[in-house]
Amino acid sequence: MSRPLSSRTALLGHGFTDVDVAEANLALLGEGADPLLWILAGTADPDLALAGLVRLLEAIDEDPAGPGRARLLATLVDEDGTAMRLLSVLGTSLALTDHLVRHPEQWEDLRHPLLGSTRPPAFWLRACLLGAVGADPSDPAPVATLPDAQAMLAMRVEYRRHLLLLTSRDLAHGVGVDDVAAELSDLAAATLEAGLAVARQRVGAAAADVRLAVIAMGKCGARELNYVSDVDVVFVHEPVVPEDPDTPAPDPERVRRTATQLASHLIRVCSDPTREGEIWEVDAALRPEGKAGPLTRTLDGFLGYYERWASTWEFQALLKRRPVAGDLALGREWSEMLDPLVWTAAERDGFVEQTQAMRRRVVEHLSGKDADRQLKLGEGGLRDVEFAVQMLQLVHGRADETIRCTATLSALHHLTEGGYLGREDGEDLSRAYEFLRRLEHRIQLFRLRRTHVVPDDEASLRRLGRSLGLMKEPAAALEAEWGRVRREVSRLHQKVFYRPLLTAVAAIPGPDARLTPAAAATRLAALGYREPTAALRHLEALTAGVGRAAAIQRTLLPAMLQWFADCGDPDGGLFGFRRISESLGQTPWYLALLRDEGQVAERLARVLATSKYATSLLEHEPQGLRVLADTDLGPRPLEPMLEEMRAAAARREEPEAAVRALRAVRRRELFRLAAADSLGLVDVEQVGAALSRLTDATLETALTVVERAVLAARGLETAPTRFAVIAMGRYGGFELSYGSDADVLFVHEPVEGADHQEAAAYAQALAHELRRLLGLPGGDPPLVIDADLRPEGRSGPLVRTLESYAAYYERWSMVWEAQALLRADAVVGDPDLRAAFTALVDPLRFPEAGLTEDDVLEVRRIKGRVDKERLPRGADPATHLKLGRGGLADVEWTVQLIQMRHGHEVEGLRRCRTLPALAAAAEAGLVDGHDAEVLADTWRWVSRVRNAVTLVRGKPSDQLPKDAHDRHAVAALLGYEDGSSEELIEDHLRRTRTARQVVDRVFWED
Structure with missing residues (x-):
């Protein structure tokens, strides 16, 4: 009969x-069902718990009324504690339910009256696991006596039995997450001891000659292990010293082989699958040299490696070391030997860069699919807490032994007690960490699988939420609470590490910890600030006082300091921020924009700490800060820039004021582009094109201003000549860099009926005034207009008529001038005159018959002279970006020679830009496709490096920086992990060397 609706x-x-x-x-439970309903209702998944109970009953015996079933049901009805423990496990962990079904007798272990209030000591767990494999716990080097296969199964069954007991206490009695993790770690240590006993049995008598210590690392070493986790270990060995001094010591090589056998067998004993499953993976990859290094080393071997070769992350890993199995005295000796090295790691060269790289790798290793559900590595996850705590320990633990503890929660407590964290912040962070760990445990318990991804299906979220006590709308409540904790951890991650720096320099009310200035300077140095004392002065200037501006700065700076530290020049970032703030601090919109628009604050911090060039522009045009709020920070099209410049210039009567106004627009657009480049939002070809278009707009607008002024000065109503500007060089090639001059030619053509002498004087005045006004010192880099590529160079007239150009080129033109005209692009001024000039020079740069052999030889001769004579004195030809081997000049001369030889027959070659011309040459079969790819890749690379040098140093240079700090900053801007200038140099030499080989084949035809 069915139950009534109310039931x-x-x-x-x-x-x-x-x-x-x-x-x-x-119904299968019979009369025992109703008393259990209220306990089932409190489990994570009542359906799962009830189904698991039915499975367990079926596994006890076949008779539905059998004594085993009846006894279990009667016990559950009579003993609330046992019922709560068993049903909580069944409702949370499908894997442990499966274990109980295989070993139903183990439910009896849940009946112990002290189970909910007593934690088993580590020595007892060790004795239980050793006993399971038939080893004597009192033996200093216990050996398993059970047959190997039987011992493997017995270990797993006993391990799961203790895991079952712990899980029941965790779920039913609210054991603290740190106690659960510690007990799991003790259980893992006991299992490693039992595994070593089995390994000794496998190796045999030779094991007696070896002292082997098993060092737990990571979470097991810190006694904060998860329910399911790899157990990280390191092995150290020494020979057993004979008691009889006349007995020879064991052969060191034989000892090493035996120790390696023991360690290898231990790993397999724990990791190999059986019909009872596996226990967990034993991971020895944290050993010196990782998987490529020997599995075990002696004390001297470890010391030699850590003194000479170890990276910062390896010392950070050693924070959580703990001898757990084998020869514990040897393990303690190993640990004490390394102690001084661990606590001086923060003083090592490269500490900051490697630490920053570790943080970046955490983010980069996130799976795109699961990144937003990651509990461990995601934003606001467990690793954020652990990383901040470990950094604080490494930085301040040198002088304060009280914070040298391994477990994260213990370290948080001692850091708070020591004043390195504000009390409230320390407590908030501890609570957040405890929640994340409990959630991690509940996720892993379901199937006992290693995972850190929060599921997104409703059923799983409901079960997890209820397991954490969220009984009302559990799935939604869990998502809400997890989101809140993530945000809190992200906020505290910044505040915990960076906020106390502010308390060291400013009288800030509230409960925040107060570092001494010396400790604050130490922390800043660890973050990568080269001049921490100066940085503290900047912080003091920014946060002093009780006004609104200081209050907002104190809110912003923890995040800003972290963003500065992530970039190549944190000192420059902080100093630049101070200067910008002093310039704009009283402007109402400035701090509000940074406070309310997180993207703007982060972009600003990263730009200031990356680019002196952009910082200088912003200092002179602080209103340009607003562009960082643009969703699309890329280059603007030409027409909007022209309109804005024309409007700005039109509002000023005096030509100098008008040009200053349009240069202010140029300055802001330069900042926009430099910021986008510093943030990695544009590529080098986009930069070159944008700078060229910006120069077009600047010249076009300035020419209008100058024409108006020259007409007025000469008392003219209309211009006696048409005037145009021809872009040359990198400007004509649409390939300007931040430090490039604007190479140009000036051409004019008198209007009909005009006096030619007056027209020439007018054109000369235009050219001179245009160069003067745009070259005046100002807040933006002056636009230097270089006309040295004109006929006869500096000794020739600055401006020529079209007819004069034609006459000169017909009579005197040399092949190098034809080569220079390859980049001629008529961009500014009278459209008809520009078209006429292009028609004039096309036959010169793309001669109908191509180049003669003599012309080819002449081009090569000139290139040879350039290589020998133009390289600046003292410059390194291997790293000179323009004239060095495989540099820009090599690539561009190679492409230009192909253009002049074949441009008359291949239309695609008749263009001013290097890369499109190179692509056309490859398509036409004039250069091998792979060679073309090498040249294009190198051209982009060297151009990018050249721009990066200017951005970082604030001034142009064609040489890779010799200063180590500048090289590091350039490498960081180019995306090298750790800002590795060594990798930067190696990459540059490799690329340019390969390009030079192509140049030798194609240009020199070697």
């Missing part, structure tokens, strides 16, 4: 979701 409703109220199945399962 079905009651089942839903008790948390069951499949009422029909629940009714059937409850």
